Amino acid sequence: MPPRILRSSLSAPLPSTAPSSRSAFILPCKKLVVQYSETQGSNRGMRDFIGQGLPVDIARRYPGVEVVVERREAKHPILRGVxxxxxxxxxxxxxxxxxxxxxxxxxxxxxxxxxxVSIKRPGVVSTTESVRGVWSAFHDEVRQAA
Known part of the structure; x- marks a missing residue:
């Protein structure tokens, strides 16, 4: 009896669900800057954020993004994406x-x-030129003083 060829053996292997390290996708965000103050009261949540190690978790989860923690005194805390x-x-x-x-x-x-970009009112785009044409300062007639 000849060997039986199964259809599943001819098909390509299914890709794994885990993301591979050789992925071609690059995140648009290349840098995340965390700025905080040690003394200001409005920075308490940011100091807890840093104390819990959450910026380190972000850096581990997104290896292509540079995570920078900076101190700036007497200012409100800021997250900046570059x-x-x-x-x-x-x-x-x-x-x-x-x-x-x-x-x-x-x-x-x-x-x-x-x-x-606002999607409520998109900009007006015309398919025809203006009746008057395009104005230029070089087309303006020079008026002679009498």
């Missing part, structure tokens, strides 16, 4: 508990860094 397209986004996290700060950091990490 993106590959050159833009930055800042979120003030004064008087927030550590879990809310973590959700704001996640918001910055998931963001694309693009400018926010």
């Amino acid at each position: 993106y590959n397209n050159g833009r930055t986004k800042e979120i003030c996290v004064r008087n927030l508990p550590p879990l809310s700060i973590l959700s704001k950091a996640q918001l910055l990490l998931d963001s694309s860094g693009q400018k926010i």
